[in-house]
Amino acid sequence: MTRRLCALVRRPAPCFAPGLTAERLGALLAGRRMWVDGTVLHYWFFDGCDASVIPVPGTGELRRVPWAGGAEQRDVVRDCFREWQGLGIGLTFAEADDRAEAELRIGFQAGGGSWSAVGREALSAGRSERTMNLGWDVTGPGERGTVLHQIGHALGMVHEHQSPYAGLHWDDEAVYAELAGPPNHWSRETTYTNVLRELDAGEASASVWDPQSVMTFPFGPGLVLEPEQYRGGLSPSAGPSPADKEFVLRWYPPAGPARPAGLVPFRSVPLGLGPGEQADFTVEPPETREYTVGTFGDADTVLVVFEERDGVPRFLAGHDDGGGPDNAAVRVRLVRGRRYVVRVRLYSTWGCGQTAVMCW
Template identity: 75%
Template structure:
């Protein structure tokens, strides 16, 4: 069986200040790509005439346009897979939109460009004219549904499971290079290192135990894995969401709770543990520019949403992780409208209390 693999875009390492404690660095690595819970992730399919890649035609000196548009049956598979993740009861929801300027996730179907997604809220740094996800082969064929579930897992912040440091996998490196260099993947040794052989930091892994049945786990043919010995003849996950996949999603994105009131000029103690979140509603008494932020020796991400037709829309955000400063946003709030402030704690690194405030 020809196995086509997800090929992640190259990712830059975060530039944290030197001298941070290992526990603090671990918390930052675990949470820096995760969405705040309660986020509505809007996705759109790119299909305009201008949505295409321009690639060279070998040996001719010419180029050709390769469109990003996908047929409706391809889109339907992805819609079904968004619903499957949603039906777990997670606090993040997915909504399809047609305006790319409203979409955090912009999806293309360029054939020959592989299947990939940026990880979690790294999508916010991708330009509006660019894709955050690509499905590079027919999703109605074998493993197409696995591909769609897998890429949505990346969009939620999940990493490749076979790269978990808890897997204890001993590879036959040269056999892996040779297998991936051939069809249908045609990968370089560098890409194989990045997406197969490189081990993640423990804080970046999806969980503290390896899950060979995860939807984020690749299947591998015989002779690529030397140990554990039981997988020497191949590893073939089911291609569906495993119990550990569901646990990961619900751990980071539990069903959203009703927000507490955040009254201007009145601090609200957070009392959170690492990875936990506080949610607050703000109804400004006057229209003006407000500051929204945290106090205390902690690493937090703060996001302000404006409710429009009952749905929270991203307005502004700030992650202070790894700096000596607190997260702070200056944003114009309008009297008569309702806003939601979500604060996810990465870690605390001092003895004082962490609090949120709007002023």
């Protein structure tokens, strides 16, 4: 029996500056979707006021399909957020009262498929748009894995069965035929995007394939030709596997007891980071005005500024230099008497490799 599967929309390939080395390109592909560690991700559930309007087949009429989910469905999602949080990661999930405060906005449009923005892709969605949809009843047996899978995407994880290290040789036409039928009814493009397209090495979660990952699809027999051991199908774990836990803890290690160093205007601080590493700084502005916060050096970085509100960091501004010739920098208004946190994650370095951060 074929299960209903996650259907991500194919995104345009990222554009990077020409002439990047393979090392830089791989680091950018690996890190561009990941949040900076220490981020509080706020999630919000759409209510009955929001809906999609879709045509009714064969009638020429339109039908309104609400995005709201029932209380039991929302509780399953909350519990799945708690399960990921329980792995000890350095990200925090918090339910928001206002969609304008939420980075993750969750709908339950029946028949709309289950999907999610991958990591920081969520920031490019409009505030009235969903970043995640759960298209069927997730309170049923075995459906908890659907929610855990979508939250994995929200954390920046990709489909594990598409890893270039999996070595899977598919019977392509059998896969197309299987997923064109019920319950998925996928087009060939959707099947290629979510199953048959092999990811670039930099996009993969690790250099070793994890068939037990919650990000691997379950498949029945006859779809995989090689390796022989998977001709009978794939049966991944219903929850985060040990390798999933290792991946998220590598990108989002729990915060230590030490407080971040302080940034003083016009005084640069060396970073000394390795690829994938992060440095955090506090800023307590001596006066209220517009400030620039930026990095320096031969490096690819993402820089994010948060404002602490009641002890909780809220996203204020961010910039990813995306492998270009300029460094990451933001122009932002800081208010005296308030506390801000600057987080810088390094993708890669070149040249002298020396990097620094400063506000001015």
